[in-house]
Amino acid sequence: MQTDLLQEARRQAEICNACRYCEGYCSVFPALHAERAFSDGDLTQLANLCHNCRGCYYACQYTAPHEFDLNLPQALADVRQDSWEDLAFPQAAGRAFQKNGVLIALATVVGFALLFWAARSLASQGGEGFYAVLSHNAMVAIFLPAFLFPLVSIGISLRRYWRHVGAQPLKPAHLAQAFRQAANMKNLKGGHGDGCNFEDEDRFTHARRAVHQAVMYGFLLCFASTSVATVMHYALHMPAPYGLLSLPKILGLSGGLLLVAGCFEMIRLKLRSDRNLGASGAFGGEIAFIGLLGFVGLSGLVLYALGQTALMPPLLALHLGAVLAFFLLTPFTKMAHGFYRLAALAADAQR
């Protein structure tokens, strides 16, 4: 990990530890106050507990032009970003994609190309609907590894994380607490329930929490839709297509709408927020990732709307291409933050 980033975070954490005014904002401060000296692992853990809500920045009497030059949200964001790059497996992929919006876009285009190519050369052996474009077996052949690889990769990263921050063996109670906190994004409420300072300088709003919830639950609903469809296909022998009132469609439609609206708003919010309080140089990568996620949702919705028209085959290739890129990039983009956040919350539950 980059020692200069860690050194800067350490300097700031020591000032906060002597001050303690921000104690009630989030989980970072109680964890910080439990230490007197901060190892690299401690700083990585603090960094992954931070939600970049910025409450502590606007409350701080030591921000620039004060000579102490406090900017804890950015210092922690930099360490966090660096930790994701460092812990990624393979590491080179983490370093390549995390901050690089252009590369994420390129990877997505490669995803499109691959799917167009697959649709053309592995074309259907007389399937129906989507399977007329790409056979079910071809889909499985492409997406099973694309689904398993990120899981394995993230599993390895999380193990590295656990060791690096010096956490104890995991107990179900720790996980339960982590999931509970993630589910309602407790820390984004700012400690007083008024929200965070992302939208408009020191004004507290729930905008970021609402938008983040939309993205997270939208994504989870879409994921649930695909999972239900898989079970229906294999276990219940009910292959697609499904009607409007079927479970996969209800989940997928509501999730897709939430996801698209959430990503759209998230990008708007990010464009308005002060970039100097986020990770240095990561803005492009973050925007590209949210764009990709939003595109997965949007192309899914459009595909659903126009699935009966002649536009279906290219739309399907675009959607599946985006899904492919999204899955494969998961460990190397902002998507990974969810896993690290959960790990950090679980480790914090041990304190």
Add this chain to the structure above:
Amino acid sequence: MNQTADTPDIVVIGGGNAALCAAITAAEAGARVLILESAPKPYRGGNSRHTRNFRCMHHGPLGPLVDSYTEEEYLADLMKVTGGKTDEHLARLAIRTSEECLPWMQEHGVRFQPSLSGTLSLARTNAFFLGGGKSLVNAYYRTAARLGVEVHYEAEVTHLELDNDRIAFVEYAHQGETRRVTPKSVVVASGGFQADTDWLARAWGPAAKNFLIRGTPYNRGVVLADLLDQGVEQVGDPTQCHAVAIDGRAPKFDGGIVTRLDCVPFSIVVNKDAQRFYDEGEDVWPKRYAIWGRLVAAQPDQVGYVIIDAKSLNLFMPSVFPPIKADTLEELADKMELPADALVQTVAEFNAACGDTSGFHPTELDGVSTNGLTPPKTNWARPITEPPFYGYSLRTGVTFTYLGLKVDERAQCAIGNRPVRNLWAAGETMAGSILGQGYLAGFGMTIGTVFGRIAGKEAAAHAN
């Protein structure tokens, strides 16, 4: 000279807690208010930016406060720290009104820390701001903006023209020019004069040049001096200021809370000749914190040096600058530029005077004391023997001055025996009206909130 285009009803001078409470109250009463704040926006909020809590009377649990804290108890606490130099009438007014202030603060955006996990056990008497004083100041600026209060930053008021018994106009420097505004009412809330070290030196003697100023560099007492020169009633003594001993490496201005050091009870403190000069174990630190400012100020070059050993390092709040560390006392003396022989001898004498330390208890007066040593150490006296040895330097850090404007219970200023008809004062600038000396944690914000609201109300009533 530029006349400000839209003349406000009320000009509030200053941009800290007292000023904002006055401005909000006046605006809610329908007045058009202009705040003139000398600091640039990032430094707005003066010393209030650095505060942490507010002392509040209450019958039964209130907001974050537990139990109750009665008027009599509050007043007794105040009398103890001021040694009776308190205007009881105004003090009771402040104390009594503090109870309705807390809900008022919440309604105007201030948020409090639910409960405190830290070392201070003040959950009954003091309500802690979530995020500290800067978040309080931010909340008030938001509220003020919503009420239509106008704020000019980098607008230093230089002169209030006193015409008989009213202020005729206010002059201020803004964007490179001098402007003049003629409001109906004026509220002064521009703090003390501690950031003007020449003034401090006039009052204190040249030693004051070595003092550090814990808070904002903008409280230079310009308005205070201007009004006193024109005969407005003064209160308090220029040689009185609230001073504490802080880390000697702190910045000259604005170091704020993080520069405090809590290690004195577990240490010996020596001057630059490596001689002890006071009982380091006199009382628990928050109580004795304030006296060390004066003790250090009385030493040569206004410095002190704290010496501890390895076994004490983790007994006090973490400090902002790491201690100076050495394996031997000689090496520590070298690093701290103290005479090594003298330090070794002082420590040896101290160690020899320590007795049975088995009763050592870091959080209460434990009576573990020295025998036959002058000055004695009456608590927590453990020999300094375990390397590595650690040291901190101490300097006098000024919180605020007491000389100010004399006000009545309506926060109105006076000239001779008459009130100045359209001039009110709130906060540190009139705190001497209540507090003659000493300081009670959280009382500065109480005075500012109570008298800020009174001043705002009276100023608006006059303007309407």
